[in-house]
Amino acid sequence: MNRRNFIKNSSKTGIALMALSLIPLKAAEKHKSFSSLKKDPDKLFNLPDFLEYKIVARNGEMMSDGLHTPPRPDGMACFQNNDGTITLIKNHEIGSRRLPSSYDSNLPKSISYDTNFAGVPYTGGTTNLVLDPKSLKRIDHYRSLAGTINNCAGGRTSWGSWISCEETRMDDHGYAFEVYANKRPNSVRRLDYMGRFNREAVSIYEPTGIVYQTEDDSSGLFYRFLPSDPKDLAKPGRLQALKIKSQIDPRNPKNNIKTGSRYEVEWVDIEDFHAKKTTTKYQGSIQGASPFNGSEGIITDKKSVFFTCKDGGYKEHGQIFRYYPSKYEGTTKEVEQPGILELFYESKNKDEYWGGDNIVIAPWGDLIICEDNGSKGCKLLGINNQGSIYVIGQVEDSSSEIAGVCFSPDGKNMFLNIQDEGRTIAIFGDWKKIQTLY
Numbered sequence: 001m002n003r004r005n006f007i008k009n010s011s012k013t014g015i016a017l018m019a020l021s022l023i024p025l026k027a028a029e030k031h032k033s034f035s036s037l038k039k040d041p042d043k044l045f046n047l048p049d050f051l052e053y054k055i056v057a058r059n060g061e062m063m064s065d066g067l068h069t070p071p072r073p074d075g076m077a078c079f080q081n082n083d084g085t086i087t088l089i090k091n092h093e094i095g096s097r098r099l100p101s102s103y104d105s106n107l108p109k110s111i112s113y114d115t116n117f118a119g120v121p122y123t124g125g126t127t128n129l130v131l132d133p134k135s136l137k138r139i140d141h142y143r144s145l146a147g148t149i150n151n152c153a154g155g156r157t158s159w160g161s162w163i164s165c166e167e168t169r170m171d172d173h174g175y176a177f178e179v180y181a182n183k184r185p186n187s188v189r190r191l192d193y194m195g196r197f198n199r200e201a202v203s204i205y206e207p208t209g210i211v212y213q214t215e216d217d218s219s220g221l222f223y224r225f226l227p228s229d230p231k232d233l234a235k236p237g238r239l240q241a242l243k244i245k246s247q248i249d250p251r252n253p254k255n256n257i258k259t260g261s262r263y264e265v266e267w268v269d270i271e272d273f274h275a276k277k278t279t280t281k282y283q284g285s286i287q288g289a290s291p292f293n294g295s296e297g298i299i300t301d302k303k304s305v306f307f308t309c310k311d312g313g314y315k316e317h318g319q320i321f322r323y324y325p326s327k328y329e330g331t332t333k334e335v336e337q338p339g340i341l342e343l344f345y346e347s348k349n350k351d352e353y354w355g356g357d358n359i360v361i362a363p364w365g366d367l368i369i370c371e372d373n374g375s376k377g378c379k380l381l382g383i384n385n386q387g388s389i390y391v392i393g394q395v396e397d398s399s400s401e402i403a404g405v406c407f408s409p410d411g412k413n414m415f416l417n418i419q420d421e422g423r424t425i426a427i428f429g430d431w432k433k434i435q436t437l438y
Contacts (some may be wrong), residue, residue: 036391036437040137044418044425048437051393051429054136056415057090057129059422063144067106070094070123073417073424075153075201075358077162079181081130085139085172085407087181088129088290088415089162090424095124095149097170102149112147113188114172124148126179127166128186129424133408136426144186149173153201153297153358153403156181159231163191165199165214169279174198176213178233184189194225195273197241197280201358203298205229205305208329212305214295221284222307222323225269227332240267241284242323244341246287250321252295255314257343264338265290265323292321297370306344308356310372317347318356345383352389353381358403363411364434368392370416372401380405380416382434390437393427 037046045053074093078086096102103120112121125148130140145151145164152167153175161180166173174196178189194202200216209230213223227237240324244250244263268287270280285291294310305323312319322344328334347353355373362368367383371378380393380402395402402419407414414427 001213003065012032013025032411033039037394040396044421044423046394046396047427048433049431050433050436051427051431053425053427055423056088056131056136056138057127057424059142061141063141063143065125067143069127069141069422070125070143071422072419074151074403076406076417076424077154077156077166078406078408078415079156079162080409080433081182084133086133087183088131088406088424089164089179090127090129090143090404090417091151091154091164092123092125092127093150093152093167093419095122095151097149104146107143108185109147111143111145111185111188113145113177113190114147114149115347119352121147122149124151124166126151126162127186128179128181131426133410136413144179145177145188147188147336148177153333155202155204155211155298157204157233158206161383163202163211163233165201165213167198167200169196169198169202169275174275176202176233181188189234191233193227193235193237193239193273194233195225195270195280197221200296201298201307203300203305203307205300205325205329207302208325210305210325212298212300212323214298214307214312215281215292216296217281218311219281219285219291220293220295220391221281221289222295222321223280223284224268224330224405226285230403239270239273239280241270241280241287242266243268243288243342244290245338247288247290250290250319250341250343250361251309251312252314252343252346257346259343261347262340262342265337265341265419266335272432293319296357296372299359299361299367301361306359306361306367308359308369309379310357313346313348315348317350317354319343319347320345320356320359320369324391350417354379356381357401358405360405362414363407364431366434368405368414370402370405374401378402381436384435384438386438388438390414392434392437 125145211225298307357372
């Protein structure tokens with residue numbers, strides 16, 4: 001794509017569906033040193049000199065509904081509204097049965113899924129932040145889901161909603177919930193048939209409407225949900241897990257999988273999608289479903305599905321897989337032409353790539369990945385179509401993960417969360433110069 005015209009063109013094609021024509025990363029080139037980033041005087045986030053940021057939300061601020069902005073913002077998506085404004089829907093990775101701070105009596109029960117023994121809602125959930133797309137001025141900010149636990153990541157739909165995922169196996173939790181950008185108040189909409197597990201993120205492959213899902217676990221599975229109605233994910237469907245036919249371990253513990261290696265797959269059914277008797281992970285594993293180490297972010301283009309494994313690989317620095325759906329994906333003819341799983345990238349060097357988590361496709365076609373590794377200085381990385389990894393930004397003075405990376409519909413603003421600092425920022429500037437970082 002011509003980078004001089006990407007802003008103009010991205011609004012027409014749609015970010016989530018842009019094809020990504022990257023070559024397999026047989027040996028990713030080393031990125032430029034961090035000297036290309038300018039030090040942030042506010043010690044939040046370092047960027048190259050052609051980009052700047054603005055804080056659009058802070059932990060603890062009073063919102064429009066009289067509640068305070070919850071901490072630990074995580075997965076996020078941006079939506080275009082009919083009145084010209086944009087809405088960010090943000091997950092908040094908080095909530096636990098054991099911690100007193102996991103309950104809040106101020107949360108309205110109308111948007112709360114669950115409460116403790118005293119009837120007080122759990123604090124996990126989502127907030128909706130409405131902005132003017134030009135000035136980034138806040139227009140509205142409110143709680144859109146409460147009563148859930150550890151809302152980590154999720155995925156957007158094409159009909160203006162966000163699928164928020166609980167990363168937990170606590171009883172009656174571990175589900176996906178649908179939250180709308182343009183509905184206030186939102187109603188609690190649990191998506192039962194997509195399964196109950198330690199879910200991290202989802203992405204819808206638009207050519208078929210199939211929902212692909214990751215599980216954050218050292219031996220988690222990679223799932224797909226075949227909906228009976230692709231426009232209503234609350235209706236029944238089939239939950240399945242991926243099985244590599246050769247039974248090779250994709251976590252690569254023996255270092256016998258090379259970048260670019262491809263494997264035919266099949267899918268096994270998960271019958272007890274509520275996991276009432278045993279976990280979905282166990283149901284899949286006894287049928288030979290393949291384990292992945294810390295599956296995290298996921299995104300689709302027109303041809304494939306990318307997902308990260310934060311702790312995957314021989315050195316456990318992280319992997320990126322690319323799944324190519326079958327021409328007959330989800331049908332009885334799938335056996336004639338099975339889907340293909342490719343090891344797209346595996347990190348051998350922490351300085352290059354360490355603990356890739358949330359992922360998105362940029363308007364100019366590159367993969368953008370957020371690091372989450374517990375170190376001081378997590379990076380925001382890009383991978384271009386020549387296979388080079390480059391650094392877009394870095395946390396300056398914190399061990400916080402970066403999360404929720406997404407773009408405004410016009411491609412001018414990148415949004416992300418600095419989780420531990422409780423900051424949501426908009427990044428903008430001369431994106432045409434991104435190639436100077438290669």
